[in-house]
Amino acid sequence: MTADVDPVSSKQKASVGIQVHSRSEKATGRQAGTDAWWRHSVIYQIYPRSFQDTNDDGIGDLRGIVDRLDYLTWLGVDAIWISPIFCSPMADFGYDISDYRNIDPRFGTLEDFDHLLAEAHRRGLRVLLDYVPNHTSDRHPWFLAARSARDDPHRDMYIWRDPAPDGGPPNNWQSDFGGDAWQWDEATEQYYYHAYLKEQPDLNWRNPLVRKEMYDVLHFWLDRGVDGFRVDVMWHLIKDDLFRDNPPNPDWTEAMPPHKKVLQIYSADRPEVHDVVSEMRGVLAEYGADRLLIGEIYLPLERLVAYYGRDLRGAHLPFNFHLITAPWEARHIERQIDEYEAALPEGGWPNWVLSNHDKPRIAARVGREQARVAAMMLLTLRGTPTVYYGDEIGMSNVAVPPGNVRDPFERQVPGRGFGRDPQRTPMQWDSTTNAGFSAGIPWLPIASDAADVNVEAQSSDPRSMLSLYRKLLSFRRRSDALTIGRYTKVHASKCVLAYLRETESERYLVALNLGPQPAEMTVPGPCRRVLDTSGGGAGQRIQETLRLAGNEGVVAEMID
Numbered sequence: 001m002t003a004d005v006d007p008v009s010s011k012q013k014a015s016v017g018i019q020v021h022s023r024s025e026k027a028t029g030r031q032a033g034t035d036a037w038w039r040h041s042v043i044y045q046i047y048p049r050s051f052q053d054t055n056d057d058g059i060g061d062l063r064g065i066v067d068r069l070d071y072l073t074w075l076g077v078d079a080i081w082i083s084p085i086f087c088s089p090m091a092d093f094g095y096d097i098s099d100y101r102n103i104d105p106r107f108g109t110l111e112d113f114d115h116l117l118a119e120a121h122r123r124g125l126r127v128l129l130d131y132v133p134n135h136t137s138d139r140h141p142w143f144l145a146a147r148s149a150r151d152d153p154h155r156d157m158y159i160w161r162d163p164a165p166d167g168g169p170p171n172n173w174q175s176d177f178g179g180d181a182w183q184w185d186e187a188t189e190q191y192y193y194h195a196y197l198k199e200q201p202d203l204n205w206r207n208p209l210v211r212k213e214m215y216d217v218l219h220f221w222l223d224r225g226v227d228g229f230r231v232d233v234m235w236h237l238i239k240d241d242l243f244r245d246n247p248p249n250p251d252w253t254e255a256m257p258p259h260k261k262v263l264q265i266y267s268a269d270r271p272e273v274h275d276v277v278s279e280m281r282g283v284l285a286e287y288g289a290d291r292l293l294i295g296e297i298y299l300p301l302e303r304l305v306a307y308y309g310r311d312l313r314g315a316h317l318p319f320n321f322h323l324i325t326a327p328w329e330a331r332h333i334e335r336q337i338d339e340y341e342a343a344l345p346e347g348g349w350p351n352w353v354l355s356n357h358d359k360p361r362i363a364a365r366v367g368r369e370q371a372r373v374a375a376m377m378l379l380t381l382r383g384t385p386t387v388y389y390g391d392e393i394g395m396s397n398v399a400v401p402p403g404n405v406r407d408p409f410e411r412q413v414p415g416r417g418f419g420r421d422p423q424r425t426p427m428q429w430d431s432t433t434n435a436g437f438s439a440g441i442p443w444l445p446i447a448s449d450a451a452d453v454n455v456e457a458q459s460s461d462p463r464s465m466l467s468l469y470r471k472l473l474s475f476r477r478r479s480d481a482l483t484i485g486r487y488t489k490v491h492a493s494k495c496v497l498a499y500l501r502e503t504e505s506e507r508y509l510v511a512l513n514l515g516p517q518p519a520e521m522t523v524p525g526p527c528r529r530v531l532d533t534s535g536g537g538a539g540q541r542i543q544e545t546l547r548l549a550g551n552e553g554v555v556a557e558m559i560d
Helices: 011-016 062-067 069-075 110-122 141-146 208-224 273-285 301-308 330-343 362-366 368-378 408-412 455-459 465-478
Strands: 043-046 079-082 099-103 126-131 182-185 190-193 228-231 292-295 351-353 384-388 486-490 496-502 507-513 519-522 527-532 545-548 553-558
Touching: 062 069, 062 110, 069 110, 069 465, 099 110, 099 208, 110 126, 110 208, 126 208, 126 292, 208 273, 228 273, 273 292, 273 301, 301 330, 330 486, 330 496, 362 368, 368 465, 368 507, 368 553, 455 465, 465 527, 496 519, 507 545, 545 553
Parallel strands: 043 079, 043 384, 079 126, 126 228, 228 292, 351 384
Antiparallel strands: 182 190, 486 496, 496 507, 507 553, 519 545, 527 553
């Protein structure tokens, strides 16, 4: 698509569609089969409830995603990851699934999904689904049968335990949404385990029947043509077979969520989980080498990288969330990058994330000026980046009044700042009613700044956040150095993070001023500015000293 095309001036224009040519690997200058596609790609996360509503019920849907596919190709991403769209009572907004093989009517139909998949593939976009294997809804037929009688064949598909000697819960395991993780079932006089809501009973992944049924779910969607999965809470799948108490966390403070009072060494991240991940990988491998397995894993680096698996037969990309919680300080982030690179197993491919549906948006954490610098970092570090919808226009967290709270985490642990509604608000497309998201009443409030912070306004502004993202994505697509090149840190002053990305034929210096004051650094050789976060200065030659304005990032081509 040419730069002068207006991508989404309104919902109606998007519905008509913009002519976009499919972006094959050949079009990027790389031959198919030379490397895994995700090593060259940028993934875009869509929270479907909040992306685009086409039936005016205030909730985004699959047809809405189809209407915006041309925008995504114009933007320059390569794959979309869609948060859960399966049948669900919505106790946790799709992460409590009652039917893994069907689409929830709020989002559309299986036919709508097949149409979305075909239209995405026609444009050269890969499609990844959210796979939720740790738990089902308590309304799933398996659980309804399991709680009907102790001798029901489905009983052992879930985790049931007798009370402790005092009649209380079997152990001290805590729900990640607050409170005890054991729910008493009066009818069968046992407790069942739920790592999250009581409406989300955990599956027993030690049971071969569970594995068979859940792998059949993967087959169902792979047969339809999906390109891979993001696996929800991958590290939770296997629990201690002795059900030992978790030890207290000596570092816990009141600022932390209640479940962190204990260290989850027995209720999560058990050694046997890696066999399960390897089996999942094996299911995808039946469909060829180009199906992607991503794992959601919130763990320290040394435990995170274990999910690449023995001989790299685990997850292709165990999600690296460490930048999400990192103090925004150059030396700290530099150490995190170095430690991550050093911890990767040989051949393991890195990945980076700045925001997602569970954590505050990057602009809310560091401000919009630094969010531009963060975008340059995300799209120039070695590894596969994931962009959260709306970050490309600088969307921030939106205050949600108590009466409008939807998130069960906020409802169970209110007023502590753990709620996830603020980062899940509707996409801001234009300055019309409800930011072009819906003609109905949006399920969450629209940001107060949506009249200015929206796709339509920014698409025509060459210095906007959206224009910066497009330039970065386009430049990254054309550069082997920025996709598969080596990473080497470069010494810089206290507030500047600098590194080289290079191949035998390309060398680029990336210099990021993570502070508001001007800074300078000695460059590792003569170079020429090719891209910066301010939108000006391209072409300037630098001999020895690179001067950065406050909140500025620069990509410079080494010319020695």
